[in-house]
Amino acid sequence: MKKAIFYLVLVFGALMFLYPFLWMITASLVPESDISSFSIIPSTISFNSYTQMFDKIPIGRALLNSILVASSVTAGVLVFGSMVGYALSRLEFKGRNLIFYVIIFTMTLPFQITLIPQYIIMVKLGWIDTYLALIVPYLMNALSIIMFRQYFKSIPQDLIDAARIDGCTELGIIFRILWPNAIPALVTVGIITFMASWNEVLWPLIVIRDEELMTMPQLVTLFVLGGRAESQLGVKLASATILALPIVLAYLFFQKYFIQSMASTGIKE
Amino acid sequence: MKKKVVPYLLVSPYIIHFLIFIAFPVIFSIVLTFHKWNIISPMEYTGFANYIRLFQDTLFLKSIINTLIFLVIHIPLQIIVALFLAEVLNQKIFLRGFFRAAFFLPVVVSGVVVTILWQQLYGFDTGLLNKILVTLGFGKVGWLIDPKIAMPSIAIMATWKNVGLYIVLFLVGLQTVPKHYYEAADLEGATHWQKFFKITLPMINPTIFLVVILSTVGGFSLFIEPYILTGGGPLNSTLSAVLYIYKQAFFYYHMGYSATLGLFFALIILSVVIIQKKFIEREV
Structure with a gap:
């Protein structure tokens, strides 16, 4: 009962x-x-709603933009995050603790402070309406550094010493010795970063005006809000479906990893 | 020599990124608060004018209150629903993985999709929710057009979107409760609810606090939902603080004033989170 x-x-x-x-x-x-x-x-x-939508907005281009931006950001976060995480966990140098505390501090800093000045930096650099504006500010991420630092701490020192004796460079140690032993950390950081980048919409709304450079969430948002959907519900929903599809497909295949990754960090978007 | 340089080379990308995208913006935003600037013409020093304006700006006050209303509805609702579903899922359940995956689906989907969907569900004449209410013999509800109900509607939608994540967090928490506590309670003849309130709830307190902190920080950045659903209306009842900051900067090009609002609002967020952390450290 x-x-x-x-x-x-x-x-x-x-x-x-x-x-x-x-x-x-x-x-x-x-x-x-x-x-x-x-x-x-x-x-x-x-398929009328879909053909109409494809006629009205460059959604295929937006899909490619989204893939380009999210992949570049994820690759950057994995590479730079593990470099910094390695230095902080395995190397001795002056200022190491200071850098660690700065990273922790930046995690508590609300983005509302830096939003407007960051936009102005983009204007001054001439990055408005470029991919650089969508990618570069996201290449470094405090949470991923902390996660790599934690994970690399658990890998035995013998492994690193042996590689050094064999003449491995520090970069070689990170990418050839530590990475193969840190797959769970790479998967977690990778999924979270990719998803966050894929779903980001406030920042693109600020720095991108050119439709050809828009990522999918921004293009769909402006399409639905602007007059071009001509209050045709089917067309709006078709654009929303296309926006949801890639991440839902990825989720269906790697469901377990999505849930584990996000639960272990408590991060939503 | 080489050994000394290598660590600095490895951390240098972070330091460069930190200086350009965090340290400089924070300092620059403080400078901006003392200026009037529309980006095109040169900056104009205005002293404390932005701060004086901020404290007289009733719309900003309203946007903060709106954000707090959102949090006050969203957080308890989220905890109750997530805890309830996690408790049910924590039984020996057939197809448990399927149910967990279903509840989690909205978490991975873009907030834009969720908002477009709920715009339809909340429709006054054609929306599914009102059709169900009418079929059951109730009157229609102005989900997005009644100023008193619009923000609670957004809070319900946000709960639907995020609750899956918190179900999973609570499931992890529930599994840390030692089984023999329940066995002992069974021997004493405790009911399901007694066990829940006397054993489960106290044991998963840390998870509840984690959920409170995470959803507070998330809730303070409420933006895309009202931006798409209502544009901040009706009668500014869903104008969130971030949406107001965004509008000041990118509708009116009041960069200095917008930076002032951002700085002030960030200080509010920091103090709320610090108070929560203090409270939690005392409790746990």
Whole structure:
């Protein structure tokens, strides 16, 4: 009896979380006049909303932009994060503790302070409407440094000493000795960074005006808010579906890693 | 020699990044608060004018209160729903992985998608929620058009989006509670609810506090939801502080004033988080 109530709660809960997404996909796939406010079974399939959307906005280009930006940011965070994390955990040098405390301090700093000055730096550097504005400010991330520092601490010193005796450089130690032994840390930092970059929308809204350079969340936001969707619901929902699709597909395949990564850091966007 | 230089070379990307994107902006934002500037014409020194304006700006005050209203509804709601679903999921459940994955789905999806979806759910005449209410014999609710209800509506939506993450955090917390506590309680004939309130809740206090801190910091940056859903309306009832700072800078080009608002608001966030941390350290 008690079990039955549990299952009832869970099924109802799952329905509440999945239904809106299923409805969105259905509504994007039926003719505009057939969109109902609840049905998730398409009456007839029509790709009209999608063809219209592709005509109106460069969504394919935005997809490529999003992939370029999120991949560059993730690669940068992994490389630089492990370099700094390695130095902080395994090398002795003056100022090491100072740098560590500065990193911790920056984690508590709300982004509202730096938002406007960072925009002005972008203007002064001439980076407005360039990929640089979307990528460079995100290449370094305090949380990832801390995570690599923690993880590298757990790797045996013998491994590093042996590599040094074999004449391995410090960079070689990081990327050829530590990386293969730090896959969980790389996966966690990689997933969180990629997702955060993929879903970021406030910063692109500030630094990008040129439609050809927009990432997907920004393009979809402006499309839905601006007049160009011409209050056609199907077209709006088609753009939202395309925006959700890549990350949902990745989530379906690597679900376990997504959940573990995000739970271990407590980070949402 | 080489040994001494290498560590500094390794940390140099961080130092350069820190100087350009954190240290300089923080200092520059303080300088900006004493100036009037629209980016195009030269900066004009105005002394404390921005600060005086800030303390007379009732709309800014309203945007802070709106953000606090959002937090006060969102955080407890999130904890109750997440704890409840985590407690149910923590039983021996068939298809547990599926349910967990379903609850987690909105967490990974862009806030833009979630907001577009809920705009439809919240529609006054055609929205699913009002259709259900009418079918059940209730009246329609002005989810996004009633100034009293619009912010709670956004808080409900944000809970729907984030709760999956907190379910997982609570599941981890629940698994740390030693099994023999429950076994002992069973021998005493305790009910399910007694066990929950007397054993589970005190044991997972640290997780609850973690959730409070995380959702406070997240909630203070509320922006894209009201930006898409309501534009801050109706009657500025969903104008969040970040949305107001954004509008001052990029609608009106009041860079100096916007920086002042940002600095002031960041100090509010820092003090709230510090107070929470102090409180938590005393409790745990």
